[in-house]
Amino acid sequence: MVPLRPPTAEPLSPQGILETAAAFQRSRVLLTAHELDLFTTLGEGNRTSSEVAAALGTDERATDRLMNALCGMGLLAKKEGRFSNTPPASRFLVKGQPDFLAGLMHLVHLWETWSTLTEAVRRGRSVAGPANVDERGEEWLRAFLAAMHWRALQHAPAVVGLLDLTGVSRVLDVGAGSGAYAAAFVRAREGIRAVAFDLPKVIPLTEGYLRQAGVSDRVHTVAGDYTTDPLGQGFDLVFLSAIIHSNSPSVNRALLRKAVEALVPRGQVVVQDFIVDEDRTTPPFAALFALNMLVGTPAGDTYTASEVGRWMEEAGLRHIERKETPFGTSLIIGRDGGRGD
Numbered sequence: 001m002v003p004l005r006p007p008t009a010e011p012l013s014p015q016g017i018l019e020t021a022a023a024f025q026r027s028r029v030l031l032t033a034h035e036l037d038l039f040t041t042l043g044e045g046n047r048t049s050s051e052v053a054a055a056l057g058t059d060e061r062a063t064d065r066l067m068n069a070l071c072g073m074g075l076l077a078k079k080e081g082r083f084s085n086t087p088p089a090s091r092f093l094v095k096g097q098p099d100f101l102a103g104l105m106h107l108v109h110l111w112e113t114w115s116t117l118t119e120a121v122r123r124g125r126s127v128a129g130p131a132n133v134d135e136r137g138e139e140w141l142r143a144f145l146a147a148m149h150w151r152a153l154q155h156a157p158a159v160v161g162l163l164d165l166t167g168v169s170r171v172l173d174v175g176a177g178s179g180a181y182a183a184a185f186v187r188a189r190e191g192i193r194a195v196a197f198d199l200p201k202v203i204p205l206t207e208g209y210l211r212q213a214g215v216s217d218r219v220h221t222v223a224g225d226y227t228t229d230p231l232g233q234g235f236d237l238v239f240l241s242a243i244i245h246s247n248s249p250s251v252n253r254a255l256l257r258k259a260v261e262a263l264v265p266r267g268q269v270v271v272q273d274f275i276v277d278e279d280r281t282t283p284p285f286a287a288l289f290a291l292n293m294l295v296g297t298p299a300g301d302t303y304t305a306s307e308v309g310r311w312m313e314e315a316g317l318r319h320i321e322r323k324e325t326p327f328g329t330s331l332i333i334g335r336d337g338g339r340g341d
Contacts, residue, residue: 029069031111034104038067039075039085039093046082103147109140113295120295128295145178145205148242152180155327159241160184162323162331163270168192168236172262174226174255175243177202178209179219185239186218194219197231226255231262238262241272244308245289248299252308256315263336269317275330276302285328308332 012020033039041055049064056063067083070076075089085094092101113128120127160181169191173182176196185194196206200223210216222232231238238259244252259269276286286302293300309320309332318337324330 026073028111029066029073030075031104031108033066033070033075034093035108037095038063038070039089040095042076042083042085043094044085044090046079046084048082052083101150103143103150105143106147109143110292110296114292117291117295125299126295126297141201142205145202145209149178149180149209152178152241155325155329156181156184157187159272159325159327159329159331160188162325163237163333164268165189165192165237170235170237171195172197172231172235172238172259174231174238174240174259176206176221179206179213179215179221180209181239181241182219183210183213183215185237186215192218195222195232195235196220197222197224197226199223199225226258227251231258233262234264235262236264236267238267238269239272240270244271244273245293245302246297246300248301249303249307249311251299252303253311253314256311256317260315260317260336266336268333268335269312269315271308271312271332272325272329273308273332274302274328275305275308275322275332278304278306280304283328305330305332309334 036056036058038052038056041052047055049067050060052067053060053063067076068078071078071083075086075093076083077086078084091097091099093104094100113126116126116128165185165188168189171182171185171192171194173179173185173194173196176182176198179196182194182196186192196203196210196219198206198221203221203223207216207221210219210221224231226243240255240259243255247255256269263269274283274286274289276290277283280290280302281287290302293302305322312320312332312334315334316337317334320332320334322330322332
């Protein structure tokens with residue numbers, strides 16, 4: 001998911017409510033076209049819907065109606081019965097292009113979990129099936145990492161630039177995913193080295209992304225589960241980006257204690273996440289993201305700054321501060337206060 005634009009100050013009209021209720025239709029058209037690989041199949045050519053259907057192995061009439069709808073959405077153009085990608089589709093929806101939105105397949109999977117929201121609200125928990133990465137399969141994992149990597153590439157340099165890296169030489173990126181943040185840390189200043197820590201099934205994919213980024217010599221990988229395994233020791237900074245929203249409060253308390261144990265004296269722990277305001281209704285995306293965690297995880301949620309700050313203090317962190325990023329996330333930063341402070 002990506003942050004949504006804030007709602008307008010004007011109250012919704014009946015028409016606006018109906019448009020919100022029907023918004024899923026346009027979403028499903030785009031996701032289906034992406035799932036079928038329609039934009040890539042069309043490529044730079046002008047083809048009839050019959051030709052595209054034959055290439056995709058789909059029904060001819062249904063493919064034609066799908067492509068007509070995509071024209072109405074501005075993603076395809078049609079002239080004399082032949083279809084072509086519009087410039088935005090060519091740039092963002094064709095595989096192999098530099099700006100390809102690889103993370104859309106993750107949204108295909110989110111569609112499946114969000115369709116269970118009604119039952120999840122009834123039961124108070126996810127009913128969407130396996131939540132464990134080890135049980136979700138290779139396709140889901142690759143799509144998830146691609147989505148997180150695309151987002152992190154846009155954000156990581158600016159986020160790392162907001163941090164005080166004075167005296168920082170060793171960074172631990174917990175739940176590193178593609179390693180985009182670990183890469184940003186080692187590029188931020190000469191002499192910084194990082195450890196990318198993630199689950200055993202994730203780490204081979206992480207290493208591929210790190211090789212592609214050209215930082216394998218400066219980012220070491222460690223396979224483990226942060227709920228059961230130690231995180232190591234001797235780090236100046238422990239980074240937890242988009243981690244706490246997947247966990248219950250008790251798991252987050254335990255994780256922050258482990259993070260502090262991994263620090264050198266006066267080291268710092270940095271949490272990046274979608275922080276919800278105290279009344280839990282704003283920012284709008286953070287409120288929606290709480291439901292994303294409801295349908296997709298056993299006990300995840302969005303949390304307030306006071307909750308995160310309290311967990312940090314319980315773990316022994318002091319001088320806790322909050323910084324806002326340009327991307328709708330917040331940084332909650334605490335320094336080790338139990339040894340020499």
